[in-house]
Amino acid sequence: MIATSHKGAGASFTSKRLADAVGAILVPTDRSVISFGRDIFRHRSDLYHIQFEYRTFGGVARSLTILPLLTAVLSSLGPVVVTLHGLVTEASLRERHFKRLVHTAFRYSLRATGCFATAFVVHSEEMRKTAEGDYGLHHVSVIPLGSDPPPSGAGARPATHRVVFFGFIRPEKGLNHLLRAIGQLRGAVPDIQLTIAGSVVRSRERGYLLGLQEQVQAEGLTKHVTFLTKFLSDGEIAELMRDAAVLALPYTDRFVEVSAIVHHLAGFGVPLVCSKTPRFSELEDGVECLKATPEPDALARGILRILTEPALASSLSQGLLRRSKLDSWDHVAARHRDLYRELMRAWSPHHASAV
Structure with missing residues (x-):
């Protein structure tokens, strides 16, 4: 190979x-x-x-x-x-x-x-x-x-309001929109937290990460946003997912692909909000994810639904767990x-x- x-x-x-x-x-x-x-x-x-x-x-x-x-x-x-x-x-x-x-x-x-x-x-x-x-x-x-097999306890609903992004940090990942969505949700969910976990691989993309960090400061989100900018071990990924109530992947690109991140993390059963882009075409909206346009208002609505509708969160979790077993x-x-x-x-x- x-x-x-x-x-x-x-x-x-x-x-x-x-x-x-x-x-x-x-x-x-x-x-x-x-x-x-x-x-x-x-x-x-x-x-x-x-x-x-x-x-x-x-x-x-x-x-x-x-x-x-x-x-x-x-x-x-x-x-x-x-x-x-x-x-x-x-x-x-x-x-x-x-x-x-x-x-x-x-x-x-x-x-x-x-x-x-x-x-x-x-x-x-x-x-x-x-x-x-x-x-x-x-x-x-x-x-x-x-997809990797589900770990023990996968799909259990955590007692947190933590949203997680995981993957390479690049402009086409839509993270600036996700930050604004978190800002909009502070009133309805005062303890909401966002963890942006991943790394910058290409040197020309470091400016994008700096821009995100400046956006957090400018919009008063320092108490709500944490950056983990490194390659995470399998153990660190598992710990991150166990504490996550929502996985958010608000990509903006239109490349015809599938998301390796979705398959890698499906076994954890964390309810997913993703963008309406070709990358997520294999996922069924409302069954394995909630799809939203990669804009702050739509992302905020999707995240809030998962945080406040336990039956929906459980259903989306089970959908991803089924996919991890089939694939x-x-x-x-x-x-x-x-x-x-x-x-x-x-x-x-x-x-x-x-x-």
Whole structure:
């Protein structure tokens, strides 16, 4: 399995979990071309699986160039599966310079990759529709991201009014809107608390974090907001989730993806407020989450409903717990193995029993 190991890429975590679950050799892309190529050909395999995110091989342009070339080379050795962790559309690039050029570059790269790839994997129906309709790809399978098993006591309602954001701290996460929502809720919920937990990976995003901290000061939220700006251990994440009454993910971007954070935390059963964006299209509104436009008023209404309606909070919690069981890493690994077997049987009878 070929994937980035960069801590700033969400796919690095999920790729490692999948590789462990299916028993695959993981070859990281974060090295020189010579070292990477040596590792690829040293581990001759019956099937090759590339985990592709926007910067899998370094910068975006470099990654879009290497992906079809690598797929072409590997296709002479065995079946090649390419998992797409995200897709761009013109809507998702609406605030970027040269958006049509960037969109065209992605389409040409993935279409060229499709000439050599045996199959593609995406994580939601929305992604499949975009891959087939916008990008013209074929042989696209939908396999969800995996989820960890629920810990003991998952779904218990804490005696707090703590809202938690967890993930990389970036402008497209909508945290400025979430801070304003917390400010609006101080009157109705005087003891409301917000914990913003995560880290800044790219140096150019540090200014965004500083801006959030200045916003907290300017809007008088210092008693209500705590920042945990670091990589959290599994134990620290568990402690954070046990104390959370609401998980808030108010993303503003329009990239066609799914949220690895949702799958990672679903097993804790913390009721979720998320934005009405493609990233959360796999979740059923009112069953697994409350969806809101990423604006302060709408976010505040969603958070207040969860804090003041115990039956709703319990229902949303149970919805996420069900998803964590249906999308467990064991189930996800089994679906990948089934796909691998199917592709290897079609490739050559000699490989039929390899996985």
